[in-house]
Amino acid sequence: MTQLPSTPPQKKLGLVIDLDICVGCHACAVNCKEWNTGGHSAPLTDLDPYGAKPKGVWFNRIHTFEAHNEETGESRTVHFPKSCLHCDDAPCVTVCPTGASYKREEDGIVLVNGDICIGCKLCSWACPYGAREYDEDEGVMKKCTLCIDRIYNEALPEENRVPACVSTCPAGARHFGDLGDPQSDVSLLVEARGGVALMPEQGTRPVNRYLPPRQKTGKDVAPRMLEHQDDSNEGAGLLARWVDKILS
Amino acid sequence: MVANPFETVKEKVDLSVDPSDEVKTTTCYMCACRCGVKVHLKNGKVRYLEGNPDHPVNKGVLCAKGSAGIMNQNSPAKLKKPLLRTGERGSGEFREIEWDEALALAAEWLGDTRRKDPHKLAFFTGRDQSQSFTGWWAKQYGTRNFAAHGGFCSVNMAAGGLYTLGGAFWEFGEPDWDLTRYFMMFGVAEDHDSNPIKAGIGKMKSRAGTKFVSINPCRTGYSAVADEWVGVRPGTDGLFVFALIHELLRAEKIDFASLARYSNAPWLVIQDPGAADDGLFARGEDGQPLVYDLESKSLVSFSTPDFKPAFAGERTLPDGRKAVPSFELLARRYLSDAYSPDAVAEQTGVSADAIRRIAAELAEAAFESEVVLDVPWTDAWGRKHDKMIGRPVSFHAMRGISAHSNGFHTCRAIHILQALLGSVDTPGGWRNKAPFPRPAPPGPKPAGHAADGGLPLGGMPLGTPFGPEDLIVDDAGEPVRIDKAYSWEHPLSAHGLMHMVLHNAWAGDPEPVDVLFMYMANMAWNSSMNTAGTLKYLTDKDENGEYRIPKIIYSDAFYSETVAYADLILPDTTYLERWDCISLLDRPISSAHGPADAIRHPVVQPDRDVRPFQDVLLDLGARLGMEGFVKDDGSAAYPGGYPDYITNHVRGPGIGPLAGWRGKDGDQHGRGDPNPDQLDRYIEHGAFWHHDLAPEQQYYKHANQSYLDYSHGMGWIGAAAPITFQLYSETLQKFRLAAMGHGAHVPPERHRERVKEYFDPLPIWYAPFEDEVDGVDEYPLHALTQRPMHMYHSWGSQNAWLRQITAANRLFMHVDTARELGIEDNDWVRVSSRTGYVKGQVKLVRGVNPQTVWTWNAIGKRKGSWGLSKDAPESNRGFLLNHLIDELVPRGAEKARYSNSDPVTGQAAWFDLRVKVEKCAPEEAGLTDPLYPDIAPMPEAPERLDVLRYGKDLTGTPTAGTAEAEDWIAHRHELAQTIEGMRDGQYGRAGKGDKA
Amino acid sequence: MLIWLAVFAGLGWLPAGQLFGFIAFAIAFILVAGGLLSSTFHLGHPERAWRAMSQWKTSWLSREGLIAVLTFIPTGLFAAGWVFLGRNDGALLMLGAAGALMSLMTVYCTAMIYASLKAIPAWSNVWTPPAYLVLSLATGAVLVTFISAVFGLDTVQPMIVTALIALAAALAIKLAYWSARSGAAPVSTSASATGMDRFGKVTLIEAPHSESNYLMEEMGFRIARKHASKLRAYAIGLGFLLPLALLAAVGWTQLPMPEIWLGVAVLSCAFGIIAERWLFFAEARHVVTLYYGETSA
Numbered sequence A: 001m002t003q004l005p006s007t008p009p010q011k012k013l014g015l016v017i018d019l020d021i022c023v024g025c026h027a028c029a030v031n032c033k034e035w036n037t038g039g040h041s042a043p044l045t046d047l048d049p050y051g052a053k054p055k056g057v058w059f060n061r062i063h064t065f066e067a068h069n070e071e072t073g074e075s076r077t078v079h080f081p082k083s084c085l086h087c088d089d090a091p092c093v094t095v096c097p098t099g100a101s102y103k104r105e106e107d108g109i110v111l112v113n114g115d116i117c118i119g120c121k122l123c124s125w126a127c128p129y130g131a132r133e134y135d136e137d138e139g140v141m142k143k144c145t146l147c148i149d150r151i152y153n154e155a156l157p158e159e160n161r162v163p164a165c166v167s168t169c170p171a172g173a174r175h176f177g178d179l180g181d182p183q184s185d186v187s188l189l190v191e192a193r194g195g196v197a198l199m200p201e202q203g204t205r206p207v208n209r210y211l212p213p214r215q216k217t218g219k220d221v222a223p224r225m226l227e228h229q230d231d232s233n234e235g236a237g238l239l240a241r242w243v244d245k246i247l248s
Numbered sequence B: 001m002v003a004n005p006f007e008t009v010k011e012k013v014d015l016s017v018d019p020s021d022e023v024k025t026t027t028c029y030m031c032a033c034r035c036g037v038k039v040h041l042k043n044g045k046v047r048y049l050e051g052n053p054d055h056p057v058n059k060g061v062l063c064a065k066g067s068a069g070i071m072n073q074n075s076p077a078k079l080k081k082p083l084l085r086t087g088e089r090g091s092g093e094f095r096e097i098e099w100d101e102a103l104a105l106a107a108e109w110l111g112d113t114r115r116k117d118p119h120k121l122a123f124f125t126g127r128d129q130s131q132s133f134t135g136w137w138a139k140q141y142g143t144r145n146f147a148a149h150g151g152f153c154s155v156n157m158a159a160g161g162l163y164t165l166g167g168a169f170w171e172f173g174e175p176d177w178d179l180t181r182y183f184m185m186f187g188v189a190e191d192h193d194s195n196p197i198k199a200g201i202g203k204m205k206s207r208a209g210t211k212f213v214s215i216n217p218c219r220t221g222y223s224a225v226a227d228e229w230v231g232v233r234p235g236t237d238g239l240f241v242f243a244l245i246h247e248l249l250r251a252e253k254i255d256f257a258s259l260a261r262y263s264n265a266p267w268l269v270i271q272d273p274g275a276a277d278d279g280l281f282a283r284g285e286d287g288q289p290l291v292y293d294l295e296s297k298s299l300v301s302f303s304t305p306d307f308k309p310a311f312a313g314e315r316t317l318p319d320g321r322k323a324v325p326s327f328e329l330l331a332r333r334y335l336s337d338a339y340s341p342d343a344v345a346e347q348t349g350v351s352a353d354a355i356r357r358i359a360a361e362l363a364e365a366a367f368e369s370e371v372v373l374d375v376p377w378t379d380a381w382g383r384k385h386d387k388m389i390g391r392p393v394s395f396h397a398m399r400g401i402s403a404h405s406n407g408f409h410t411c412r413a414i415h416i417l418q419a420l421l422g423s424v425d426t427p428g429g430w431r432n433k434a435p436f437p438r439p440a441p442p443g444p445k446p447a448g449h450a451a452d453g454g455l456p457l458g459g460m461p462l463g464t465p466f467g468p469e470d471l472i473v474d475d476a477g478e479p480v481r482i483d484k485a486y487s488w489e490h491p492l493s494a495h496g497l498m499h500m501v502l503h504n505a506w507a508g509d510p511e512p513v514d515v516l517f518m519y520m521a522n523m524a525w526n527s528s529m530n531t532a533g534t535l536k537y538l539t540d541k542d543e544n545g546e547y548r549i550p551k552i553i554y555s556d557a558f559y560s561e562t563v564a565y566a567d568l569i570l571p572d573t574t575y576l577e578r579w580d581c582i583s584l585l586d587r588p589i590s591s592a593h594g595p596a597d598a599i600r601h602p603v604v605q606p607d608r609d610v611r612p613f614q615d616v617l618l619d620l621g622a623r624l625g626m627e628g629f630v631k632d633d634g635s636a637a638y639p640g641g642y643p644d645y646i647t648n649h650v651r652g653p654g655i656g657p658l659a660g661w662r663g664k665d666g667d668q669h670g671r672g673d674p675n676p677d678q679l680d681r682y683i684e685h686g687a688f689w690h691h692d693l694a695p696e697q698q699y700y701k702h703a704n705q706s707y708l709d710y711s712h713g714m715g716w717i718g719a720a721a722p723i724t725f726q727l728y729s730e731t732l733q734k735f736r737l738a739a740m741g742h743g744a745h746v747p748p749e750r751h752r753e754r755v756k757e758y759f760d761p762l763p764i765w766y767a768p769f770e771d772e773v774d775g776v777d778e779y780p781l782h783a784l785t786q787r788p789m790h791m792y793h794s795w796g797s798q799n800a801w802l803r804q805i806t807a808a809n810r811l812f813m814h815v816d817t818a819r820e821l822g823i824e825d826n827d828w829v830r831v832s833s834r835t836g837y838v839k840g841q842v843k844l845v846r847g848v849n850p851q852t853v854w855t856w857n858a859i860g861k862r863k864g865s866w867g868l869s870k871d872a873p874e875s876n877r878g879f880l881l882n883h884l885i886d887e888l889v890p891r892g893a894e895k896a897r898y899s900n901s902d903p904v905t906g907q908a909a910w911f912d913l914r915v916k917v918e919k920c921a922p923e924e925a926g927l928t929d930p931l932y933p934d935i936a937p938m939p940e941a942p943e944r945l946d947v948l949r950y951g952k953d954l955t956g957t958p959t960a961g962t963a964e965a966e967d968w969i970a971h972r973h974e975l976a977q978t979i980e981g982m983r984d985g986q987y988g989r990a991g992k993g994d995k996a
Numbered sequence C: 001m002l003i004w005l006a007v008f009a010g011l012g013w014l015p016a017g018q019l020f021g022f023i024a025f026a027i028a029f030i031l032v033a034g035g036l037l038s039s040t041f042h043l044g045h046p047e048r049a050w051r052a053m054s055q056w057k058t059s060w061l062s063r064e065g066l067i068a069v070l071t072f073i074p075t076g077l078f079a080a081g082w083v084f085l086g087r088n089d090g091a092l093l094m095l096g097a098a099g100a101l102m103s104l105m106t107v108y109c110t111a112m113i114y115a116s117l118k119a120i121p122a123w124s125n126v127w128t129p130p131a132y133l134v135l136s137l138a139t140g141a142v143l144v145t146f147i148s149a150v151f152g153l154d155t156v157q158p159m160i161v162t163a164l165i166a167l168a169a170a171l172a173i174k175l176a177y178w179s180a181r182s183g184a185a186p187v188s189t190s191a192s193a194t195g196m197d198r199f200g201k202v203t204l205i206e207a208p209h210s211e212s213n214y215l216m217e218e219m220g221f222r223i224a225r226k227h228a229s230k231l232r233a234y235a236i237g238l239g240f241l242l243p244l245a246l247l248a249a250v251g252w253t254q255l256p257m258p259e260i261w262l263g264v265a266v267l268s269c270a271f272g273i274i275a276e277r278w279l280f281f282a283e284a285r286h287v288v289t290l291y292y293g294e295t296s297a
């Protein structure tokens, strides 16, 4: 139902993404598409797949940003994967006129019921994060399911009962768990790394967290500099010293 | 229908759908990393591809390409039937023919040529993963004109390492990801070890107290997550590394103990200018190099277990001549003020302070944070050590270093720096992967001298020369191979020069070929330099209207640009449809932990009339009656095709393509008789074999007796003797002496200066050749390409998913550089070099060296190819830099035109390119240029899809029950050490979430 | 319009003439129904449109649909009485009044659909509901006045006054809205969208796809500055100033053929409002654009 759960779910399953490690390889995006095109919201339709305007349904997309600090002149490149954040206060849910867009009480996962969605697209206007994916071919809205058909799936070996994007990430930049439990490993990780929520000002209270890039070492950290044992021209002094010095 | 409009319908979600009817394990080939993949099949179609968690390479992860394998299998560009050219070359006009006709025709062409002169066949196999088989085919056929893609790929890195450490960066080694503290990456965007590198970086960055430095003009991918990015100017890394060595020498931060034992640093070098052996090592009666022992104050053989060698000082040899330790020569060179940080700062674009700091950080990591493992081991001199002491500094370098005309020496310099820090194959350092290390150089030598006639060839066409006598030249010292490999123009071309074949075959230089046989290389487009010229070479005709390259046979799996330029097309299967063998005899998938090899086996049925290329080669071999391919009665030696060959072929005593489960009962590994059930064993074990080395064999492999015995037993090295690092290369000095006129094999006069200059036994730096071409100032910028992590060269563009990510490429440029040129973001620009020009659209960024522009590699496509529509972005806005790169460069006083390659190895110098960038006139914007005529669509091509609904029919039936959701923390073990309260995957919940 | 029909009727300004009733309501219902249908056909699944009423507890879209449909009942009866019985007083008038109220509520719901979209600062602000209400009243008034004029009613004069007031009010609100927007600080930035505020200015250098996607096409629309101000001029001129002038002229000068002039007023008003509507959507920047190249929204 599109009324949000009266009491926000205790269990908040979500993703934690480490921007300090993400190399922007798109593996999570493609593996997500691969799993889900035959999954709960199948298919993830592609339009004009071999033509001029290839355009498909993706639940996860990788953006690349540059951050530039005018004062220090320092800049950095950051790869930024983004999928549904499974917000506690999900506007995509409350605006939905049909109840197709809903948030599960059990675990806070936000889903779309494709059987009753009328394709009015209002939820995609309501989502600040661009996490709603309209399937123009089927005329219904689709989105990241947090791989609900994997994480509880007894047909899969235990170690695979995690979102596809998480288990495939070559860099290990993606983590999955219960962010509702402050003692869960994901929560500890977020705590330790100062994980952030996206656009808090939008009041959506996202569940997913992003671990910001670490402060780059280098420049500012000066280790003990090397002492030259000899500064004679072309190191002649050193060579002379070595002639009868046991160095090994 | 009766429905209550006010009712809220609750969705019933199937939480436990079984994704597959059947799961098969095989090896991915969406790139050369060769990860283990689990193929979920449903309704006979591929439902899902996922990483195999047990596989030594990828440990369960799968990259973007691998995940898109479904769309490779689903590609409309898949070739369907053998094709015979009907129109002009390049038109794309073909007619489908039956395999019988195709094979008969191929056998006829190849047979005639073989009877006439087998060397008139040029057989070149690009992205080949069965080189030990294709090379053997060439050998048995009797042509010396064979190579795979290594020459235009990264032979500088391979040769640089093999001639120095007997192992190399590239895929022959890897950092000790679990223990390394300081990791430096030179010129890597992605590399072959795609997944292991990503996992390794993630792992090391998750540990406290580590640092990752990336030296790269472009800040993308790995460089973006590096703790420090050094935006070096292209082609100048050599200077940067020399300056680091300079600093370390001045501070005496050198692992002398390691050098004394494991390197030729103490070996005495004869100082006798003018003599035929000047600069060679002084050797005793036993032929062993001599060192000066400071304790006994005498010359001793390097083979004596214990000595305290001098690292400097002139000594007198028994014959009265003078000699100095090679280390002194090395030290003299790099202590020179010319290589001080201040001296190189401007050219490299790296500040002297940064260089000094990095040198200090290296020394600190290497000498003040030793890693000690309580693992006793015995060295090659029988001395027992109760610990393994490691210097946790590791390097990795790839094409950013090798793809320059000065790459060989820079590659050597980086390997040498690794050795000077004493971190070669030590805990936390850089580690060899089996079958490496091998002696430096490893051998065998290349076969196919003008002299050695007869069939088959005396040995494998490719190898590693030890000296001038090993070159493949005629009596006048002139090239005889079609690619001029192993000639005086680039003597150590261990992988050949595939990038010169089309030009030389067209020019009939050194001599024309009758048949050009190519496999898996898109030479008519993204793997050739000078695209326009290349297309001319392929289509040019002689005075009597015959093509100057008479016959071209090509095997591809897809409708690539090159297909259109061949006369006879032998369509291959996809990697999910065939048998393959990733062999230790070839480019294995071993890790530092131990050897591994793997297979592919058919997991889906081909839906077209195509055949595995390896089967085709076996068939042709039999039709031609080639030795080894037929039994004495003339019948096929491997009637069962490639799987038959993989199982039963014997290369050496007890050695075959696969090392696992050999012997009648399949209980032997490495050596053993063929085992008829071997392939079944592989399939049962996830399509790979892997052996974990014992703890005492894991490190110091170059001097670890237990490991050396094992390596010898496996047939990887000729003798279980220690492998000595060749910091000073006697091999190079031999060529230099020849250039000075010494010995029986001397270069033709016109090459002498060149050989003398570039065969310096110690690494040198010189400006990339393009920087010295007249008028280069007109082209102020360096232009580079990088591999997109989600595309494999040309073949990602046929992939419905991957092409959505990048269907058109931009030219990335620094905002400040653009401002100076009056270029704004998203402008269309004209990029020109002395060779040609292309048009493309810019994207302005800050993360790039200001003197450098770059773009993603191989995105641009020829109209009509790859099953794409003619208005596809790839062929209207996508562009290649290959149009701008000349395959020849004027060199030397008389400006002779040499291959645009490294003068030592013949490595293609892709990244020497210099360009200028100008804003397009408004009316020129929007469309790339040059545009070549369209290629006609493939015969019987499937009609183009408007909507792709893959998976709609693959959603399966629910099964009962649902499990508790499990959490997942990547690098759990590393994170657990730094985060209070986090559970460590290694204990209790073993391995959970920890992929390594 | 339905509103005014009821109100004016209540004020006894409108004759219970059957023809008048028929014409007036015909126009009114055609407009309303047309609106509802067209939005239904924009759905991915029009045949499921009926489901859209189930979430009235939370969704303004749901509420709008629901009330819009319900409104047909009273207004329908009111119209029927008027047209067939030729009466618009008593109980019927009550129904009319109810209908009028519900019409207002419908408009309010529509407004709230937009006002509740935080992701689009240009819509989610205090100005949206009043603007919608007053605009609808103004346009309705002008239309009724015109029809009345066509029927040569003598009560046109007060209607003109009403229309003038409504139009003026609408204009005032619109102008206030525009000035408020031009001054408004961005709600979100590419830095807050990526959580990288601390690292300085954040700019996109590579989008997830080199070509377009649904989000970029649906919400990425950008309108050029000068283009926008031109449209504003039209909106103000045609939508408000000209109609105001014409109404005034008709009201206080003895123009011949007032119905013609009022007709012109209706047309110009229509065009102006179309321009205004278009702007309302075109100028709205969705925060998702922050992930596709914009730096603030």
Ligand SMILES: Nc1nc2c(c(=O)[nH]1)N[C@H]1C(S)=C(S)[C@@H](COP(=O)(O)OP(=O)(O)OC[C@H]3O[C@@H](n4cnc5c(=O)[nH]c(N)nc54)[C@H](O)[C@@H]3O)O[C@H]1N2
Pocket: B126, B127, B149, B152, B153, B154, B519, B520, B521, B522, B523, B526, B527, B528, B555, B556, B557, B558, B559, B560, B561, B562, B572, B573, B574, B575, B613, B785, B786, B792, B793, B794, B795, B857, B858, B881, B882, B910
């Ligand atoms: N400008 C520039 N040019 C470059 C480079 C660069 O960095 N910059 N890199 C160079 C390097 S290192 C390399 S290795 C080359 C790579 O360039 P190529 O060796 O040309 O590699 P691909 O583009 O992958 O093309 C390989 C061909 O193999 C075909 N193929 C794919 N799968 C199969 C199969 O299963 N069977 C058969 N028979 N064929 C198959 C593909 O359709 C394609 O036509 O590019 C080189 N070119």
Ligand SMILES: Nc1nc2c(c(=O)[nH]1)N[C@H]1C(S)=C(S)[C@@H](COP(=O)(O)OP(=O)(O)OC[C@H]3O[C@@H](n4cnc5c(=O)[nH]c(N)nc54)[C@H](O)[C@@H]3O)O[C@H]1N2
Pocket: B031, B032, B065, B153, B154, B186, B187, B188, B189, B190, B191, B192, B193, B194, B215, B216, B217, B218, B232, B233, B234, B235, B236, B237, B398, B399, B400, B401, B404, B784, B785, B786, B787, B788, B789, B790, B791, B792, B793, B911
């Ligand atoms: N996804 C994907 N993976 C691949 C491939 C692919 O096509 N796609 N191709 C495979 C093949 S055939 C190969 S050979 C490997 C190659 O793997 P890489 O070695 O990563 O090859 P490139 O992508 O050419 O990256 C070269 C890098 O060197 C940098 N560079 C260029 N010039 C210089 C220089 O002078 N100094 C320094 N320090 N850096 C420089 C460039 O900016 C770029 O980042 O990748 C393999 N893996």
Ligand code: SF4
Pocket: A021, A022, A023, A024, A025, A026, A027, A028, A029, A062, A079, A081, A168, A169, A170, A171, A172, A173, A174
């Ligand atoms: S797979 Fe991992 S590293 Fe690659 S883009 Fe996704 S999060 Fe980043």
Ligand code: SF4
Pocket: A083, A084, A085, A086, A087, A090, A091, A092, A093, A110, A126, A127, A128, A129, A130, A131, A132, A143, A204
């Ligand atoms: S991210 Fe968007 S789609 Fe996902 S819950 Fe939040 S608002 Fe809804």
Ligand code: SF4
Pocket: A095, A096, A097, A098, A099, A100, A101, A112, A116, A117, A118, A119, A120, A121, A122, A123, A124, A140, A141
């Ligand atoms: S598109 Fe579907 S899910 Fe989204 S709001 Fe409309 S009905 Fe609900």
Ligand code: SF4
Pocket: A031, A032, A033, A036, A059, A060, A083, A084, A143, A144, A145, A146, A147, A163, A164, A165, A166
């Ligand atoms: S959780 Fe599943 S659906 Fe969501 S982005 Fe990851 S893979 Fe895609």
Ligand code: SF4
Pocket: B028, B029, B030, B031, B032, B033, B034, B035, B058, B061, B062, B063, B064, B065, B066, B067, B194, B195
């Ligand atoms: S790196 Fe990717 S494409 Fe290459 S083999 Fe592994 S999974 Fe396949």
Ligand SMILES: [Mo]
Pocket: B149, B152, B153, B154
């Ligand atoms: Mo390569």
